Amino acid sequence: MSKSVVLDMNGPLAMVELAHAAKFNAMSRSMWRQLRAVFEQIQQNQTLRCVVIRGKDHFCAGGDISEYAEFRFQEHSLRAFHEEDVWGGLQAMLDCDVPIVAQIQGNCMGAGVEIASCCDIRIAADNARFGAPIAKLGFPMAPREAALVMRAVGELTAREMLLSAALLDAAEMHQRGFLNQVVPVAELDAAVQTCVDRMLPLAPQAGRINKQTFRALALVNHTQVASDLIANAYRYADSHEHREGVLAFTEKRPPRFHP
Amino acid sequence: MSKSVVLDMNGPLAMVELAHAAKFNAMSRSMWRQLRAVFEQIQQNQTLRCVVIRGKDHFCAGGDISEYAEFRFQEHSLRAFHEEDVWGGLQAMLDCDVPIVAQIQGNCMGAGVEIASCCDIRIAADNARFGAPIAKLGFPMAPREAALVMRAVGELTAREMLLSAALLDAAEMHQRGFLNQVVPVAELDAAVQTCVDRMLPLAPQAGRINKQTFRALALVNHTQVASDLIANAYRYADSHEHREGVLAFTEKRPPRFHP
Amino acid sequence: MSKSVVLDMNGPLAMVELAHAAKFNAMSRSMWRQLRAVFEQIQQNQTLRCVVIRGKDHFCAGGDISEYAEFRFQEHSLRAFHEEDVWGGLQAMLDCDVPIVAQIQGNCMGAGVEIASCCDIRIAADNARFGAPIAKLGFPMAPREAALVMRAVGELTAREMLLSAALLDAAEMHQRGFLNQVVPVAELDAAVQTCVDRMLPLAPQAGRINKQTFRALALVNHTQVASDLIANAYRYADSHEHREGVLAFTEKRPPRFHP
Numbered sequence: 001m002s003k004s005v006v007l008d009m010n011g012p013l014a015m016v017e018l019a020h021a022a023k024f025n026a027m028s029r030s031m032w033r034q035l036r037a038v039f040e041q042i043q044q045n046q047t048l049r050c051v052v053i054r055g056k057d058h059f060c061a062g063g064d065i066s067e068y069a070e071f072r073f074q075e076h077s078l079r080a081f082h083e084e085d086v087w088g089g090l091q092a093m094l095d096c097d098v099p100i101v102a103q104i105q106g107n108c109m110g111a112g113v114e115i116a117s118c119c120d121i122r123i124a125a126d127n128a129r130f131g132a133p134i135a136k137l138g139f140p141m142a143p144r145e146a147a148l149v150m151r152a153v154g155e156l157t158a159r160e161m162l163l164s165a166a167l168l169d170a171a172e173m174h175q176r177g178f179l180n181q182v183v184p185v186a187e188l189d190a191a192v193q194t195c196v197d198r199m200l201p202l203a204p205q206a207g208r209i210n211k212q213t214f215r216a217l218a219l220v221n222h223t224q225v226a227s228d229l230i231a232n233a234y235r236y237a238d239s240h241e242h243r244e245g246v247l248a249f250t251e252k253r254p255p256r257f258h259p
Numbered sequence: 260m261s262k263s264v265v266l267d268m269n270g271p272l273a274m275v276e277l278a279h280a281a282k283f284n285a286m287s288r289s290m291w292r293q294l295r296a297v298f299e300q301i302q303q304n305q306t307l308r309c310v311v312i313r314g315k316d317h318f319c320a321g322g323d324i325s326e327y328a329e330f331r332f333q334e335h336s337l338r339a340f341h342e343e344d345v346w347g348g349l350q351a352m353l354d355c356d357v358p359i360v361a362q363i364q365g366n367c368m369g370a371g372v373e374i375a376s377c378c379d380i381r382i383a384a385d386n387a388r389f390g391a392p393i394a395k396l397g398f399p400m401a402p403r404e405a406a407l408v409m410r411a412v413g414e415l416t417a418r419e420m421l422l423s424a425a426l427l428d429a430a431e432m433h434q435r436g437f438l439n440q441v442v443p444v445a446e447l448d449a450a451v452q453t454c455v456d457r458m459l460p461l462a463p464q465a466g467r468i469n470k471q472t473f474r475a476l477a478l479v480n481h482t483q484v485a486s487d488l489i490a491n492a493y494r495y496a497d498s499h500e501h502r503e504g505v506l507a508f509t510e511k512r513p514p515r516f517h518p
Numbered sequence: 519m520s521k522s523v524v525l526d527m528n529g530p531l532a533m534v535e536l537a538h539a540a541k542f543n544a545m546s547r548s549m550w551r552q553l554r555a556v557f558e559q560i561q562q563n564q565t566l567r568c569v570v571i572r573g574k575d576h577f578c579a580g581g582d583i584s585e586y587a588e589f590r591f592q593e594h595s596l597r598a599f600h601e602e603d604v605w606g607g608l609q610a611m612l613d614c615d616v617p618i619v620a621q622i623q624g625n626c627m628g629a630g631v632e633i634a635s636c637c638d639i640r641i642a643a644d645n646a647r648f649g650a651p652i653a654k655l656g657f658p659m660a661p662r663e664a665a666l667v668m669r670a671v672g673e674l675t676a677r678e679m680l681l682s683a684a685l686l687d688a689a690e691m692h693q694r695g696f697l698n699q700v701v702p703v704a705e706l707d708a709a710v711q712t713c714v715d716r717m718l719p720l721a722p723q724a725g726r727i728n729k730q731t732f733r734a735l736a737l738v739n740h741t742q743v744a745s746d747l748i749a750n751a752y753r754y755a756d757s758h759e760h761r762e763g764v765l766a767f768t769e770k771r772p773p774r775f776h777p
Binding site for chain 3: 134135136137138139140141143146147150154155156157158159160162163164165166175176177236239241242244245254255257
């Protein structure tokens with residue numbers, strides 16, 4: 001079960017588990033592809049009425065940095081990673097007509113914030129913490145992902161996370177409008193169950209139409225982000241600070257970004 | 260005074276009362292038409308400087324469900340209800356150049372949230388509660404109304420209300436950014452009066468120009484929601500779950516949405 | 519140093535001070551031009567990694583009303599003031615690729631809210647208060663400025679500030695999503711320093727790319743606000759209430775807006 005996205009369907013309820021215990025459920029490249037496959041499978045199942053996505057102990061600590069040196073330093077492979085693997089998974093979630101609940105505890109960083117941003121309802125434990133400190137790793141957020149996160153966490157919080165590497169706790173993220181509810185960690189399962197119990201008896205066609213309407217009304221159309229923005233988005237692949245940030249993390253030393 | 264929208268003009272101040280006491284001020288079809296007429300009258304009056312809209316004991320509990328079987332189950336009559344009657348009333352509010360204050364107590368559900376979303380300032384009593392649990396009735400929110408509500412309550416809250424039938428109290432809706440102020444119910448009249456007293460001496464032309472600017476800048480142009488979205492929006496009229504939800508409510512029994 | 523915008527560069531950190539002590543750092547026309555020059559200079563300096571903008575005792579109390587009778591009552595000079603001087607300064611801030619922190623205490627009104635709205639991170643003292651009570655002066659907010667403020671403070675708060683002349687304290691503006699952090703006034707310097715210390719070691723290219731991405735994704739493109747809106751925006755220049763509001767303030771008497 002290591003490095004996997006596990007789907008468990010039980011009648012009208014689908015449970016999706018981000019499972020990569022050795023790295024606090026960080027997303028490996030293969031997990032992004034599995035995430036897409038899982039949500040495409042969910043979308044094709046007409047009996048489902050609710051999806052819960054979660055991780056054991058932690059929601060998702062970000063990307064699996066140990067893989068980054070393999071593909072991040074050439075523009076074409078970096079682009080393929082973000083536009084195909086990562087966005088493939090996120091787009092499948094955004095395209096899902098079944099309502100999705102994020103059950104969040106522990107670390108919810110980078111990729112974790114992105115995955116949570118694709119959910120309809122977000123319920124967190126009070127031990128959850130949020131951020132996207134990738135400027136420590138020497139790289140910016142890809143444009144579609146930035147649009148998604150900016151929309152979900154708000155522009156101020158997105159700028160704080162990306163430009164100052166801030167970490168924010170669950171109470172603050174509730175106040176910022178990213179979370180529907182925050183509960184003690186011991187009550188997280190019960191709070192999600194209460195929400196699911198409220199959702200399951202609702203009219204399923206109405207829910208699907210509502211999700212389609214929200215998608216059509218989206219202020220940022222993630223699939224139509226200006227093409228020139230995406231064309232230029234990965235030119236930093238081979239830059240000094242990108243390599244330095246990723247390699248320093250791998251080598252367990254502080255990065256040196258000064259020229 | 261039953262089933263009416265009552266306009267009372269007193270110098271520079273217009274009071275609008277949603278009055279349908281038998282149903283917690285739920286909007287009947289005729290009340291939507293009266294709402295439009297009232298705000299068209301307000302808009303033509305150049306001496307007005309402030310409008311307050313409210314209901315006795317409750318702001319507005321939603322739509323008058325007892326009328327729904329008359330027109331909801333044919334696509335053309337359902338479309339006419341939403342696009343002409345409901346949107347006619349809401350558009351007249353959105354087009355009003357005089358600042359509008361919502362005074363909210365008790366139930367503010369469905370149509371109530373929509374009407375409040377057309378106001379410039381929202382002051383609520385601590386006994387107010389908010390939601391749009393129409394998936395219990397087997398139907399989704401119409402596209403223009405969903406755009407309006409999503410913009411006013413935020414996308415997360417709109418999804419929670421529509422996809423999980425959540426009810427939210429005034430303190431939570433203040434935190435979510437929908438309410439300017441929450442006060443004990445005994446202080447609601449005074450809080451609204453304080454706000455009105457601050458508004459009446461302000462330059463009226465400046466207020467009208469500001470409202471026109473906000474309207475022009477609206478991120479979602481409610482009058483230009485994609486025409487294909489609206490073209491398809493009412494195809495669910497004759498579906499099983501739509502009939503079942505509305506009829507079950509009328510027959511005072513739980514709906515059965517399972518196929 | 520009176521009526522000036524002072525730039526102090528110290529290695530990777532630029533400090534910008536709004537300095538007009540006699541008027542709580544209200545922006546004179548020349549200060550708007552200096553603000554533009556300062557941020558154009560910052561933008562050209564490739565060694566900077568962080569900018570802090572602040573004012574002594576007060577952030578900025580608004581515009582310098584004593585100058586208004588010189589140019590506000592003719593449409594062409596009013597337009598030049600807003601579209602060239604004010605927007606020139608704000609646009610230079612929005613175009614700055616270096617992350618900007620607003621350090622806010624005391625009055626943050628009108629122009630102060632606009633300047634703060636161009637910053638990436640906003641940290642305030644608990645004595646800060648916010649508003650845009652220009653309807654007391656008989657005039658509306660210019661369209662680009664309204665778009666900027668609406669985006670930063672939220673539509674509900676923008677309407678409350680402009681249509682009811684509301685003043686809001688720091689705690690409320692934190693809850694409304696405009697402020698990242700609120701601290702006791704004695705701890706404001708330290709809180710900003712903590713944030714700056716977190717920002718300086720981050721990868722600078724990543725920060726610049728992130729800011730460019732946010733700019734490209736902006737929901738409201740301030741430079742492309744509908745041209746007809748701007749064409750008509752200043753017709754109120756010679757109106758009674760505009761003159762009355764500004765002159766009454768200058769003459770230290772209450773304005774009389776009744777026809």
